[in-house]
Amino acid sequence: MFVGHYSAGFALKAVKPQLPLWVLLLAVQLVDVGWSLLILAGVEKLRVVPGFLAGSPLDLYYMPYTHSLVATLIWSAGGALAYFLWRRGQGLNAALIVGAAIGSHWLLDLLVHAPDLPLYDNSAKVGFGLWAYRGPELALELGLLAASVWIYARACPTYARRAWLLFGVLTLMQLANTFGPVPPSGSAVAVGALVLYLLFTWAASRVERRTA
Numbered sequence: 001m002f003v004g005h006y007s008a009g010f011a012l013k014a015v016k017p018q019l020p021l022w023v024l025l026l027a028v029q030l031v032d033v034g035w036s037l038l039i040l041a042g043v044e045k046l047r048v049v050p051g052f053l054a055g056s057p058l059d060l061y062y063m064p065y066t067h068s069l070v071a072t073l074i075w076s077a078g079g080a081l082a083y084f085l086w087r088r089g090q091g092l093n094a095a096l097i098v099g100a101a102i103g104s105h106w107l108l109d110l111l112v113h114a115p116d117l118p119l120y121d122n123s124a125k126v127g128f129g130l131w132a133y134r135g136p137e138l139a140l141e142l143g144l145l146a147a148s149v150w151i152y153a154r155a156c157p158t159y160a161r162r163a164w165l166l167f168g169v170l171t172l173m174q175l176a177n178t179f180g181p182v183p184p185s186g187s188a189v190a191v192g193a194l195v196l197y198l199l200f201t202w203a204a205s206r207v208e209r210r211t212a
């Protein structure tokens, strides 16, 4: 899953409006940020296999430290703790929501991935495989995103216009991802993902900037 992950971030904002959108949008992709870095470090591995699944050419055969269920729970707990220490004043439930945002990544990936998500280590892999169906997978990503931006826009009307602008950008990136060329290498995938995740985090901070 790609931009559909952001749906969890936009929706959770409505639960706790004090949480900055950029924190939530970074949190929902945090394990993929870690994944990009570990791919570049050669610790986790993938192969680019054209036609692997209709909606994704990535054979993600080794990612125990970022995409196993146990690892995701550890990332969640770590992220929640870090947020609690940073913003103690927002209370424990703000930190728990950040943890939930981080954990949402695994659940949404579960819907679309081939069985390449380990429950622990590199074992007991699961994945419902919606990526094998390009149209329905695309509809799921964009449908979740649209619904969540609508929820966000109702909770934070001041930022609604800019949130829909970001929705437009994310939609274009998703279309490019779904219909664009097969990436040349695993490192190219990782660099591209890292750059986009950081750009989207920055864009989320712009959505909520205060105007005089």
Ligand SMILES: [Zn+2]
Binding pocket: 031, 032, 067, 105, 109
């Ligand atoms: Zn992922």
